[in-house]
Amino acid sequence: DAGVIQSPRHEVTEMGQEVTLRCKPISGHDYLFWYRQTMMRGLELLIYFNNNVPIDDSGMPEDRFSAKMPNASFSTLKIQPSEPRDSAVYFCASSPFLGQGHEQYFGPGTRLTVT
Amino acid sequence: TQLLEQSPQFLSIQEGENLTVYCNSSSVFSSLQWYRQEPGEGPVLLVTVVTGGEVKKLKRLTFQFGDARKDSSLHITAAQPGDTGLYLCAGANQGGKLIFGQGTELSVKP
Numbered sequence: 001d002a003g004v005i006q007s008p009r010h011e012v013t014e015m016g017q018e019v020t021l022r023c024k025p026i027s028g029h030d031y032l033f034w035y036r037q038t039m040m041r042g043l044e045l046l047i048y049f050n051n052n053v054p055i056d057d058s059g060m061p062e063d064r065f066s067a068k069m070p071n072a073s074f075s076t077l078k079i080q081p082s083e084p085r086d087s088a089v090y091f092c093a094s095s096p097f098l099g100q101g102h103e104q105y106f107g108p109g110t111r112l113t114v115t
Numbered sequence: 116t117q118l119l120e121q122s123p124q125f126l127s128i129q130e131g132e133n134l135t136v137y138c139n140s141s142s143v144f145s146s147l148q149w150y151r152q153e154p155g156e157g158p159v160l161l162v163t164v165v166t167g168g169e170v171k172k173l174k175r176l177t178f179q180f181g182d183a184r185k186d187s188s189l190h191i192t193a194a195q196p197g198d199t200g201l202y203l204c205a206g207a208n209q210g211g212k213l214i215f216g217q218g219t220e221l222s223v224k225p
Contacts, residue, residue, distance in 0.1 A: 004157070043158070043203065043215040056212070091157050098211035100146045101165055106157025 004107035006092050012113045018080040021110045023092030024073055031095040033104060034067055034077050038088045049075065050098070082114045117142040119206055121216035128194055129224055136189045136202055136219045144206030147180055147187045148213070152201040194223045 005024040013019055025032045033048040047057040052069045060067070064083070069075040079086055089111050093104040119140045128134055138147070146165045150158035162171050164180035164187065171178045175198075177190040187204055201220050205213040 042217040045212060048212070093157070100207060100211070101163045102207070102211060103148075103160045103163070104213065106159070108156055 004092055004094055004105055006090075006107035006110050008110060009108065010111045010113075012115065013082055014115055015083055016081045017114075018078065019082045019086075019112060019114075021077040021090050021092075021112070023075045023077070023107060025075070025092070025094030026105055027073065029094035029096050029105070031098050031102075032069060032075050033093040033095070034075070035091040035093065035106075036088045037091060037109070043091070046077070048098075079112075082112075084114045087112055087114050117144075117206065117208060117214045119204055119214055119216035121202075121204055121219050123219060124217065125220045125222075127222040127224065130195055131193050132223075134191050134194055134221070136204075136221075137186070138188065138204035138206075138216050139186045140206060141185065142206070142208075143184050144214075145184075145209055145211075146207045147184070148205045148207070149178055149187070149189055150203040150205060152203060152218075154200075158201075158203055191221075194221075196223045196225050199223050 007022045030051050034046040035043050037043045046059045047067045049069045067077045089109045091106050091109045093106045095102050095104045122137050148163045149161045151161050152158040162178045167182045167184045169180045175192045179188050199222050201218045203218045204216040
């Protein structure tokens with residue numbers, strides 16, 4: 001398996017623009033997670049899906065952020081409008097189940113820079 | 116809010132030295148994991164500990180889960196340059212969500 005695939009790997013955009021990050025989870029994994037990593041706050045869970053349904057979006061910073069999972073093999077994280085403080089590395093991860101001892105498989109991340 | 120505090124935040128040592136990284140919380144976790152992250156990549160799972168007091172070894176790495184399941188440690192014996200990276204602990208709450216520590220940036224110089 002190719003692992004979790006994310007695109008783009010790098011994104012540079014200007015403040016106010018819309019940004020869309022994409023993720024393809026590992027086939028057969030029922031859970032998909034979106035994380036944000038910064039030096040100040042570390043790795044934070046933004047939202048996760050189970051069987052394409054959003055289960056917990058309590059980590060989404062504000063209404064400018066939205067995430068969708070239209071099918072089992074694709075998810076997007078959208079920021080509209082983007083702000084400089086959104087600059088971070090965004091990771092997508094997938095897992096076959098959620099519970100004690102579950103392993104999350106992370107993608108390579110998208111480094112977002114908002115100027 | 117469950118929090119995990121890792122220490123030290125940064126560690127720079129010479130090849131061959133031993134080191135210990137700590138992960139502490141005031142909360143109880145159902146399990147605790149250690150991940151390693153290299154520059155430009157996502158974290159990769161090293162180990163999961165589930166039982167209080169559990170010790171697991173992975174070659175030169177020894178992981179321990181505290182008796183009360185609130186803390187954990189990672190000990191590396193005879194560190195090598197290939198051990199360089201960001202080490203993250205992550206606790207699973209009852210719902211299974213992972214709470215990550217801030218990470219320990221390890222640099223092992225030859």
